[in-house]
Amino acid sequence: MVRNEELGPELPVPRPLLAVRLVLAAYSIHDSHIVDTTSVFVDSAVEMAFCEACKLNSVALLERIWNGSHPETSPSPADLGPGNGPKWSRRHYLRTDKHYNRFQFQGAIVEAAKHQELEKAMEMVQWLYDHFHGCIVPFGAVSAAASHGHLEILKFFKKHEISGKLGDDRDEIEAEWGNVVRWGRRDMEAAAENNHFDIFWWLHKHAPAPRYLNNVMKSALRDGNLLMLDWIQAHYLARRDGSQNNVGSQDDAGIGDTAESLLSERRFFMADAIIGGQLVALEWLLDNGYDAGDNHCNWVILAALQTNLLDILDWLIETKVVxxxxxxxxxxxxxxxxxxxxxxxxxxxxxxxxxxxxxxxxxxxxxxxxxxxxxxxxxxxxxxxxxxxxxx
Known part of the structure; x- marks a missing residue:
């Protein structure tokens, strides 16, 4: 430990930078105090936020920041009260203050899940899990992993998640090994938009939660993907007789909320199919009772006019949609x-x-x-x- 007036007392000193050791050795300077002090002076990397450090794709950098921070046994400056702690530094708070610790974890895990290479992304995620406990994996991290096709990361999240309810005070999360995972919102949508349908199905089966699938429905209509439309209807939309599929026993998993969100946009279903030029999707909508309704027919007409698909207008008249x-x-x-x-x-x-x-x-x-x-x-x-x- 050394005292640094700018950063506060007794911050741990990471191993001296290799560049510093090589330069000083060239001048035959081997005194450990000089090497340590010089390395501390030039090493600004230890003050990086964890989420920024994760962008650099270096576990070694994360280790350096972590080892250069006050250990968990030290008091948080926030607990010492105003004017009683050292000058502000991330390294005073990273491991001692649970709120700042969780905040840094949330940003870092999102960046880790964004890495294009699964192997590197997995390495970063595992490192974060080894060092942070009782934190929250936010919706953004799950969606990022789904968007990049990182099924192994999602399985890792699922395997090591601990219980927690959205809206609970973070102090109530038990700090056991593992972290709370926020499933839902746009994670399945992110998987579908990037053609990771294996992840799409996995999320539905293994991580039920309220989700926003409106863009999935829109893409299926514009692409004429009848398989996806049938699947969405089977799990989230109402049958032609008005009864709801899979709602009730699974409503606590958010099926009902997702269905309500989808049906609130049904007036745009036909317009989306027209924008994609998908007559088969229009026929599917009509067969399943999802016409635009008299109050929203203008959306359908405008979509056909804007895409110049005038033959679809003839079809709309013949089928008495408009x-x-x-x-x-x-x-x-x-x-x-x-x-x-x-x-x-x-x-x-x-x-x-x-x-x-x-x-x-x-x-x-x-x-x-x-x-x-x-x-x-x-x-x-x-x-x-x-x-x-x-x-x-």
């Missing part, structure tokens, strides 16, 4: 006079038969918002055309 007159009106509102004219020519006999057409001129509303492809000229011409042909 009315031809609504397509005509939305097309004109969006400045797509070409589409409005085509549908007027093809479907006018159907439009006239609809209960809410023809429209009075004062009922017509044309969007005034600007986009890259709508101009004032097209808006005016679309409005004039609607008034002339679509009202009496």
């Amino acid at each position: 009315e031809a007159g609504r397509i005509l009106n939305v097309a004109a509102e969006e400045g797509r006079l070409d589409v409005a004219k085509d549908f007027y020519a093809c479907y006018w006999h159907k439009i006239c038969a609809q209960h809410d057409y023809p429209l009075e001129p004062q009922e017509l509303w044309v969007s005034q918002r600007e986009t890259l492809w709508i101009t004032s000229d097209t808006m005016i011409s679309a409005y004039d055309w609607l008034v002339e042909h679509h009202s009496f």
Whole structure:
């Protein structure tokens, strides 16, 4: 131990840096005090935050920071009270203060799980587990491991997790070997988005928790992945008769919360399928009762107009998902006079038969918002055309 006025009293001195020893040896300086003092003076790495040190992919650096910090048997400066402790340094708190210790662990474990190489990532994770106990592995670390395909890390988390409930005071976590793991939120989504479906299934089976799967549903619809759609429906969505699958006995695992989150976005399901140009996904939605609903049909029409998939508009009319007159009106509102004219020519006999057409001129509303492809000229011409042909 040495006293360093800038960092506080009696901080442990790590082994002298090799570079310092070689330079001083070249000048025949071998006195241990000089070597130690010089190494402490030039060694700024020991003051790095653990999460930053983990980015450098060096367990040796983590060891150096850890060994250069006050041991667990020393009092935390926070416990000594204001003005009674040494000058601030991470090394005074890292191992002595449980709150700072847990804070550093959470940032470090996320960075460790992010490493592209599984072997190196696993080495960092194991080192952190060997030195930190009774901490929390945050959602971000689980999602990072899932995103990078690190199934072995997830299995390691599961094997060594200890009990803990979200929202509990961290002081209540028992400091046994192992750490609390926060499963759920976007971990399965991260796995699916990166095509790690083995991890996707593993998380569902071995780590049930409330999850956000909306983007998984969106990707499945845009890709026309019927296998994934069937799986999501079987585990999280309602059947056509309105009954919910797998909810009740597993509701404490978050199945119900995930289903509620998914169903809150059902008005966008058809629009997502259209954006991907997936007629098979549209047919799946219709067969399973997930149409957009009358109040949200405009989202479906807009998606088809923006992707210029006009044949899908014909399909929407034929399957009675939307009315031809609504397509005509939305097309004109969006400045797509070409589409409005085509549908007027093809479907006018159907439009006239609809209960809410023809429209009075004062009922017509044309969007005034600007986009890259709508101009004032097209808006005016679309409005004039609607008034002339679509009202009496």
